[in-house]
Amino acid sequence: MDKETYLEQLKQQLTPLKADECADVIDFYTEYIEDAELTTTEEITAKLGSPKRLARKTLADYSIRATEEEPTVTTPKHNAHLIWLILLAVMASPIAIPLALAIALFFALGILMFLLCCVLLLVLTLAAGVVSVFSIIAGASVLFSSFVTGIFYIGVGLAALGATILISLLGYLILKVLLQAGATLTKFLYQKIRQHSQRKVAAK
């Protein structure tokens, strides 16, 4: 039972991988555990590390190599995912504490700025949206009692609606560019760290 539990936990941590890649990893370690004659979770963890740690090592290897091979894939989701994977890899690798702290601070600031931008854009979009809806409703309601005022408010409303669409599109573009820049910077930093550790193979 313990072996199955370990492998199941490992599988759950490998969800970012494609199904066949995940199956490949699971097959490899299933066979490995059998051949090493490990039975309890403790024995397996002593050799391979916790499922989470093993998954992080595997994922880090996949993500870095994948981005080295196809640097043109730049969907926002991919970028956010990449930053996350690299963060996990940095946390899992043995680097000096001050460096880790500096990196953590840097990323905390970066993420904070990004969230602030998100909130600001969201508020702007919402505000413009609300103004447009209310103006159009107000304009329509007075259209028959005062035609000119009605037309004016409907016009204001439509303009605000246009602004809403523009702001949201522009906002999406800005966030996309920010995320792209963040991913590039993260990749660059990670490569520096790797060069720093001279691409050594993690030994015990």
Added chain:
Amino acid sequence: MKIQVSTELLDGCVLALLAEKDYYGYAITQRIQQTIPISESTLYPVLRRLHKESWLETYDESFKGRNRRYYRLTKAGTKQLGVIRNDWESYKHNIDWLLKGDNHG
């Protein structure tokens, strides 16, 4: 041993093992660990990379009612092993030259 083995050297070690005979995953780790201290989770990424470069191929054999995946060197792999051996020879020569201090005279 404090000296870390680079990925290129580890690639070479695995290819050299497979040049002797075909191995399955666990046996490769065991053989390498007899000489250099690699962690148990090091080998999978190495094998994956070598496979992707087509330097080795895999085939499955049943063993005690389960599957066992064997790794076999390809022609390209043999060639690559030659490249790594050459690189290592010159690298080794250069490091010896620096380390052994017979470069002062």
